[in-house]
Amino acid sequence: MVNCGLVTHKNEPVPLKSIEVNLQTEGHVATVSSTLQYVNEEQGPVEALFVFPMPAEAAVCHFSAKIADQEVVAEVQEKEKARQLYDDALSSGEQAFLLEESEESTDVFRLSVGSLPPGQSAAVTFVYVTELSVQADHSLRFCLPAVLNPRYSPPGTSGGIVSEITAGSAQIPYSLSLTMNLSSPNPITAVKSQCPLEPLEFLNTDHTRAKVNLCAGHKFDRDVELFLYYQNPHQPTAVVEAGVPTAQPGSLMGDPVVMLSLYPEFPKAVMSDVSSCGEFVFVVDRSGSMSCPMRNGPNTEERITSARNTLLLLLKSLPMGCYFNIYGFGSRYKSFFPKSVEYSQETMDQAVQRVKQMQADMGGTEILQPLKHIYSQPCIPNHPRQVFIFTDGEVGNTKEVLQLVGSNAESHRCFSFGIGEGASTALITGMAQEGSGHAQFITGTDRMQSKVMQSLRFALQPAVMDISEVWSVPEGMSVSLLSPPVKVLFSGQRALIYAQLKGEACKSSDCKGTITLQYRLADQHVTNTLSFSIKPAENTGLTIHRLAARSRIRSLEKEQQAEGGGKEELRARVVELSVQAGVSSSHTAFVAIHKGSGEAVKGPLLKRNVPVPMMCMARACGRPRPMLQSRFRRGGRCKRKFSTEFRKRRQSTWTTFTHAQKRGAGVLNVTVSRISQPPAPQMMMAMNPMRMDCRANAVGLVADGIEFSSGDSAYDIDAEFSSDEADDDIDDPLLQLISLQKASGCWEMESTLAQVFGKSMDEVAKQMPAEVEPGIWATVLALIWLHGFKMDAHDEWQFIAMKAASWIRSRKVVDLSKCVLAANTVLQCQIKEEALGF
Known part of the structure; x- marks a missing residue:
């Protein structure tokens, strides 16, 4: 293991000095430009290798290198041809650059900087386009990944380029500067980040354009997350982008492309409709890396600890009558039950005890085998299967996993959770997309519990189904869809739909097109019609065209993979579209050659790895466990x-x-x-x-x-x-209260519950109304405590409270108001009865 990037055997300085990022957002999408500054401080020519992460939904669309005062722009070539050009250039003494996507995962790229002479500097710039994901608070999330964790490769598979990571986060010798320019049809209200930002600067009076910078001196040792807030987030929009004038008419780049943003707001009546059916399968990563902290810093909770607490919350939140099972996986896997069991007090108690024993003690991250076992189990009639997968996303066979999930999409929905910085975006988002579910990333100070409960709400509530679009455009034009059909949308999810407008475009600003969206929500059939101007928006660049091309390329790649890698005509179509649009794919690469002295390099080039930060290494992560x-x-x-x-x-x-x-x-x-x-x-x-x-x-x-x-x-x-330790070793009072709830939703009156309230058993018992049962009294107290002291965590305990309220309604308490009044007095609260859901 080397201590830093471009080093000699004497550990002399590295060549990568800084990274400069410029971010341009346009509503729901963004263009990102990154410039890497290199200096070769060695005595001879070197070949530098920089392995770096990128959002899985991104597409690289530009790559150039500036050496001294001369700039060379890369071309997209078929991958093997690009590699051959790169090797030939090096052997001829020319400087060359190669940028290519990992064979195993779409969120890892490798940049090769070849034959950089001694004392020479080089600035390498690559540009990519990406969609911004929607968060629970309706913000749009942009993430600049810094952390790239080692990816576990199952026995018998190739480790790929991700095995070339060489250093920990404390050894990153370069800094990051970032500038963000925002533009939106709706006013911008705020930009937030866990990294220090300079004040937001608005560039116009209606606040639709703004600028913000990352504070100077930021070490790129963790992911940079930015959250954008717009007004009217649920308003559907359609943006038309002009094609390239010099491109062939009828081609994707020569025609206008429209991007439709669909982000429906669900009625409250639908949101309150919760199903009691379902088979819930929780698949939990127990590999060694799960003992790493959730984030860098002192006194940080381990990932496995957070996963245990989350499983406890999930088990308590499940509805009576459903079915469930829990799998732990690492280099092997095992389940709590041979097959999914009906949710009851007995099965819940058994599962809770085993959850408390879960450790990060199962080795590598082999997720494929447990998924195969789950899919081999017959589905339970009238109980749709919902698979929840928790992992730090460190696998080397991502594409194989996604193919498996996609081939079983008809029998289940997949909800995936990336834990900690460095989780593979390709794996986490890919599983959710293939399984018609929802993906969440838990980073920084995020609580896993709140994000997981949001996904449980999606699983228990109706979703937008049977989505169809009917396009209407002026005579002489037609519409060709470029994105795959949207199968399902949950509350809080957004879909971006791309389409190519073919034919003679109408030049008038009054020329309109319409799209009629039809879908089913619960038992209702909904129809919405959106009108948009055919005239392309000005100064939008080619972001929408490139994202549309990326969408089509991914669909073709998936189709080819389903054919077992065959279908050479599909591969040819991917290469053709990638070269035409100038965006990356699994079958192409960017290659740039700078004509140098023409003298052949004598002897082998020194190859140096440039480090990217990692959340943890096996030797430095976690603490030794005395029991194992x-x-x-x-x-x-x-x-x-x-x-x-x-x-x-x-x-x-x-x-x-x-x-x-x-x-x-x-x-x-x-x-x-x-x-x-x-x-x-x-x-x-x-x-x-x-x-x-x-x-x-x-x-x-x-x-x-x-x-x-x-x-x-x-x-x-x-x-x-x-x-053998009791539940009272739980530090969090909320988790302790949750751990005491019964499967039916009630609590029993006991001293441990009184301690959660900060009371003695005598203080609580003596004020219980005479005609009220102890279980009713305990449950009302618990509900009032939740509403009075834990409203900031409402997303976490909402299903706990719904079960409790449902249980109380079933008991048909005669004088419930008197019980609520007495409980308010005990806990010194003023919670109204109607707020408790009775």
Whole structure:
């Protein structure tokens, strides 16, 4: 591992000095220009390699390099041809640059800077276009990814370019400057970020144009997130963009393109309609990286801890009568139940106890196998399957995973959650798109619970279905859709639809077109008609054309992948459209060659990796766990130190042996099974990678003094720590209250509940109305406490409260108002009865 980017064997300075970013937004889309400043401070020519992340929905549309005073602009070429041109240029002594998309994932790019002479500087600029995602508060999110976590590649697969990451976040030697220019049809109200920003500067009186800068000196050691707020966010819009005058008429770049933004607002009556049906499958990443912190900084909650708390909240929020199951996965996977079970007090209690034991102890991130197992299970009649996937997104076989999700889209909806900075946008957004669901990213100070509960609300509430569009344009024109059909829209989701306007365009400003949208929401059929001007907007550039081309290219790539990589005509269409529109694809690359001295380079070029920040490394992430650790050594056989019980078993015939030992406040259960083939080393990383000293041929597991190994033995080892500790070790009063709720929605009157209220059991019990049952009293108290003290977290406990209110209604309490009044007195609140949902 190197300590920084372009270095000599003496760790001399790196060539990447700074990154300058200019961001131009136009409503719901953006154009991003990034300039990288390089300097070769070595004694000879070098080839620099910079692996960097990019939003999965983005498309690179420009790449250029400026060396001294001369600038060379890259061309889009078929990928193999571009690589050959790059290699030929280097061997001829010319300077060359190559920008290409990863074979495994659309959100990782590699920039090769070839044959940079000693003492020479180079400024490399690439431009990409992207859509801005909508957030729960109706803001638009732009993310400039900085963190690129190591991607786990399953055994037998190629690691791809993502394996070339070389440094941690503390070793980033370059800074970032960012300028953002905003333009919108609706007034701009605010721009927010967790990174320090200079004050927002409005450029006109109606506040439709503005400018903001990132504060100077920002180290690019974490993602930069910007949130844009506009007035009237639900107003549908249609923007027409003119084509390129010199392009061939009838081609995508030669014709106007229209972008329709659809962001429906759901009626309150629909939002309150919650289904009690469904099969909810929660798939939780338990790989070693999940023990990393949610973000950089002291006293930060671990990802696995946040996932456990979120699962607890989900389990308490499920409606009676539904079905559920929970999977944990890493290098292997296991489920709580053999198949989904009906939600009841008994099954919920079993699941809650197992959730408390979940650790980041299952090794790599192999998500493909658990998904295959889930899809192989028969669906439950009248209970639509909803799959919730929680992962930090560090996989190397993204395209294979997305193909699997897409091929099973008819049987389920997929809700995906990217945990922590560096989660793969291609994986997280791709799974949701392929599974007609919704994607969320939990970064910075975000609470996972609130974002997950938003997705649960989507899963339980009706969605916009059966969407169709009917276009009407002037005579002589026609419409050709460029984006795939929108299958489903949830409350809070937005769709962007691209279409090419063919034929002779009307020049008059009064010339109009219309689009009639028809869809079904719950039991209602809705029709909306939007009118738009055929005349293209001025000075919009080619952002919409390029995003439309990207949309069409992704559809063709998906179609080709579904054919197993065949269909050469599909590949040819992708290359043709990519070259025509000048945007990136999986089959093309940008190549730029600067004519230098023409002298062939003597000897091999020095290749240097330029670091990108990572959230954590296996050696530095998390803390050692006293109940369960792993040990990795280089080669040979690991020393065995088996327990007495296990040594007795070694000489006898057995298949599976389970050994339990008391360990502090719990029991350590170690299960050892004979298998026909010894597990591969990477499969044994399931325990905990904190003690990974090197890539190993033999692996040993140390579990509180019991040491096993798989160097040459056919043992499969599983370990689980069962805690005896009570629920009172939960620091968050809200989570403690939630943990005490029963599956039916009620609470029981007990001392632990009184402690949540800051009261003693006597204080609470003596003021209970005589005619009220203890369960009713406890439940009313809990609801008033939530409304009185936790309204800022309403999104997290709304389903908890709905279940409780429904349970109280079913009890038909005679004098409920008296009970509410007494509970308000105990808790010193003034919550009105109608606010509690009775």
